[in-house]
Amino acid sequence: QVQLVESGGGLVQAGGSLRLSCTTSGRTFSSSVMGWFRRAPAKEREFVAAISWNSDNTYYADSVKGRFTISRDNAKNTMYLQMNSLKPDDTAVYSCAARGSGNVLLTTNHNLYSYWGQGTQVTVSS
Numbered sequence: 001q002v003q004l005v006e007s008g009g010g011l012v013q014a015g016g017s018l019r020l021s022c023t024t025s026g027r028t029f030s031s032s033v034m035g036w037f038r039r040a041p042a043k044e045r046e047f048v049a050a051i052s053w054n055s056d057n058t059y060y061a062d063s064v065k066g067r068f069t070i071s072r073d074n075a076k077n078t079m080y081l082q083m084n085s086l087k088p089d090d091t092a093v094y095s096c097a098a099r100g101s102g103n104v105l106l107t108t109n110h111n112l113y114s115y116w117g118q119g120t121q122v123t124v125s126s
């Protein structure tokens with residue numbers, strides 16, 4: 001059974017930091033593009049960041065560029081999202097996702113990601 005499990009969410013004050021983790025099991029994603037998305041209450045799902053299979057390429061939404069860093073450790077089957085200088089607008093459920101093998105393009109389109117985690121809540125207080 002393929003699983004992506006997020007952890008590391010929580011409540012933090014504005015200006016604070018959190019690090020999210022996404023641990024995979026059931027199949028290897030070491031050759032897959034992976035990404036983070038988020039959904040705030042009453043809003044549509046929003047792309048946050050994506051990373052290539054070998055970490056050579058990353059891409060960020062403008063809203064998080066310079067504050068968030070995506071990374072991965074294929075040996076540990078884990079992807080990370082380091083979030084610094086958090087703002088109340090960053091409050092959302094954050095989900096990790098993976099594209100199927102062979103799809104090497106980083107994309108912001110959530111429909112092109114085949115595997116999803118359940119999400120972890122991040123709440124930033126003002």
